[in-house]
Amino acid sequence: MPPVDSMRLASASDLPLLVSPPSRNGSPPKRWLLVHPRNPARLLVETFSKPSLPLGLLMVATLAQQHFPVTLRDERIGESVPEDFSAYDVVAITARTVNVRRAYQIADQALAQGRRVILGGVHPTMQPDEARQHASAVVLGEIESVWDELVADVQHDTLKPLYQAQTLKPLTDIEHADFELLRTPVRQGKYAFRIPLVGTKGCPVGCTFCCTPQIYGKVYRTRTPEHVIAEIQYHQARLGRRALHFSFMDDNISARSVFIEELLERMIGLGVRWNANISMNFLQQPHIPELARRAGCEVLNIGFESLDPETIKQMGKGSNRIGMYDTVVANVQRHGIAIQGYFIFGLDTDTEASFAETYAFIMRNRIEMPVFTLATPFPGTPWYAEMQPRLQHKNWDKYDVQHSVYVPAKLDQERLLTNYIKLYREVFSWRGIQRRLNWNRPSWVTLANVGIHFFAQRLKPQQFV
Ligand code: B12
Ligand code: SF4
Numbered sequence: 240m241p242p243v244d245s246m247r248l249a250s251a252s253d254l255p256l257l258v259s260p261p262s263r264n265g266s267p268p269k270r271w272l273l274v275h276p277r278n279p280a281r282l283l284v285e286t287f288s289k290p291s292l293p294l295g296l297l298m299v300a301t302l303a304q305q306h307f308p309v310t311l312r313d314e315r316i317g318e319s320v321p322e323d324f325s326a327y328d329v330v331a332i333t334a335r336t337v338n339v340r341r342a343y344q345i346a347d348q349a350l351a352q353g354r355r356v357i358l359g360g361v362h363p364t365m366q367p368d369e370a371r372q373h374a375s376a377v378v379l380g381e382i383e384s385v386w387d388e389l390v391a392d393v394q395h396d397t398l399k400p401l402y403q404a405q406t407l408k409p410l411t412d413i414e415h416a417d418f419e420l421l422r423t424p425v426r427q428g429k430y431a432f433r434i435p436l437v438g439t440k441g442c443p444v445g446c447t448f449c450c451t452p453q454i455y456g457k458v459y460r461t462r463t464p465e466h467v468i469a470e471i472q473y474h475q476a477r478l479g480r481r482a483l484h485f486s487f488m489d490d491n492i493s494a495r496s497v498f499i500e501e502l503l504e505r506m507i508g509l510g511v512r513w514n515a516n517i518s519m520n521f522l523q524q525p526h527i528p529e530l531a532r533r534a535g536c537e538v539l540n541i542g543f544e545s546l547d548p549e550t551i552k553q554m555g556k557g558s559n560r561i562g563m564y565d566t567v568v569a570n571v572q573r574h575g576i577a578i579q580g581y582f583i584f585g586l587d588t589d590t591e592a593s594f595a596e597t598y599a600f601i602m603r604n605r606i607e608m609p610v611f612t613l614a615t616p617f618p619g620t621p622w623y624a625e626m627q628p629r630l631q632h633k634n635w636d637k638y639d640v641q642h643s644v645y646v647p648a649k650l651d652q653e654r655l656l657t658n659y660i661k662l663y664r665e666v667f668s669w670r671g672i673q674r675r676l677n678w679n680r681p682s683w684v685t686l687a688n689v690g691i692h693f694f695a696q697r698l699k700p701q702q703f704v
Contacts, residue, residue, distance in 0.1 A: 269328035276341035277314035279636035290315040316429040333360035365619025433486035487515035506534035514538035532574035546596040587648035612640040656700040
């Protein structure tokens with residue numbers, strides 16, 4: 240992310256202003272500015288790949304453009320947000336915890352200039368009382384389910400402080416986002432190449448650390464396989480090629496096996512490549528990875544989280560059976576699918592042995608893309624409520640799973656961080672990479688590992704505090 244002053248200034252020519260129908264009450268349609276704020280520091284995910292296409296904000300833009308002229312600015316790709324908001328009536332901003340401070344800055348400036356400000360996304364949903372201090376209205380959860388009410392209130396200038404759907408829309412009633420909104424020459428090549436796609440939303444499980452049930456509801460909703468295929472084909476048609484890469488945004492694409500198996504069957508032959516978050520217990524069945532491979536899967540993101548049964552218990556992640564980890568890995572790798580494996584550190588049950596066990600597991604199983612994170616109680620979750628008295632600060636900029644925000648019970652912060660860095664360095668040492676990857680078949684996975692090798696060598700405990 241370039242410093243603010245070196246960012247290109249917005250010019251009228253690169254703003255996608257769209258023609259919109261006249262408003263229902265005769266007043267001119269409200270002009271919307273939609274903003275994705277930048278992150279405070281470069282996140283690991285953005286160090287080796289470009290920012291992902293902003294699906295949530297794009298969905299807001301897709302709905303808004305049907306009634307209003309919209310302009311979209313994504314600070315993560317260097318687009319600037321104007322200091323003067325007089326060209327807009329409504330400023331709508333998306334925020335996660337890590338970038339909410341910047342979202343509030345923009346919101347406060349726009350409010351001071353008399354604009355209507357709408358805040359939405361993960362953090363405003365989880366902390367609506369805080370977000371209300373910086374907004375005319377806060378939308379809780381997905382915009383699609385409150386849109387009809389919101390659109391009328393915007394146009395009549397009768398915004399309410401909070402919008403929350405009584406019932407969430409069936410996913411089959413939700414149209415896909417209009418990706419052409421982002422396809423402007425100035426944005427060419429600035430986003431990660433994988434196209435985000437959603438097959439399912441919501442989760443009934445309710446792990447204490449997770450935001451998902453509050454954002455997308457406690458009911459697991461699925462689209463139909465035809466609906467998903469139609470969206471894939473929409474992208475193939477608009478981009479004029481079949482060989483596209485997709486990334487499923489679902490928390491867990493496999494919670495309803497009838498849906499996922501039918502979807503995979505129907506994806507065979509489409510000529511696309513994809514990755515997805517998937518539940519460990521689903522992969523215990525060997526035919527699933529085989530089917531996934533035939534459907535074009537190249538990477539599965541698996542939350543192993545920990546090799547310690549006590550930690551898994553503390554997280555309430557009953558779907559993870561440590562005794563099955565090696566089998567699951569073998570099932571997936573047998574079909575040439577790479578594993579992006581997530582591991583979390585800093586829970587109260589963790590000791591120095593947790594790092595050694597994780598290292599041994601990764602090396603033994605040749606996990607291609609290990610991802611390490613520090614346990615972070617995200618505001619609004621049950622775990623956050625429990626951890627409140629132990630939090631060292633509430634500087635949301637550092638709630639990015641790469642900062643230690645409390646001291647775990649069995650490790651002091653220094654031992655937590657030195658072991659964390661040591662693990663990074665060993666797993667991503669040249670020897671570590673060589674042992675895990677097949678050098679004869681270099682791919683983007685090899686490149687990513689090489690990038691993380693250099694990143695790991697520079698790590699210092701202070702940057703995680
Ligand atoms: C896929 C994913 C990723 C991907 C891609 C992210 C992306 N495309 O933006 C990757 C791996 C890159 C990633 C990275 C990170 N992620 Co992530 N990610 C997700 C996941 C699983 C899905 C996100 C998604 O695209 N959903 C689909 C879209 C359509 O939903 P949406 O963005 O929420 O938008 C809807 C509503 O929120 C609302 N809305 C959104 N914006 C606005 C704005 C307005 C004005 C309005 C009215 C409404 C509105 O309407 C939208 C349409 O329905 C979520 C979990 C989840 N279920 O949300 C976690 C999640 C968002 N990620 C999380 C975290 C912590 C991170 C990282 C900080 C950690 C890391 N690994 O480094 C980084 C931060 C990256 C960043 N730049 O912000 C946390 C955020 C917690 C928090 N309180 O902020 C979540 C909630 C996971 C969790 N359960 O804890 N992530
Ligand atoms: S972590 Fe996964 S299983 Fe647990 S509540 Fe969140 S989405 Fe559901």
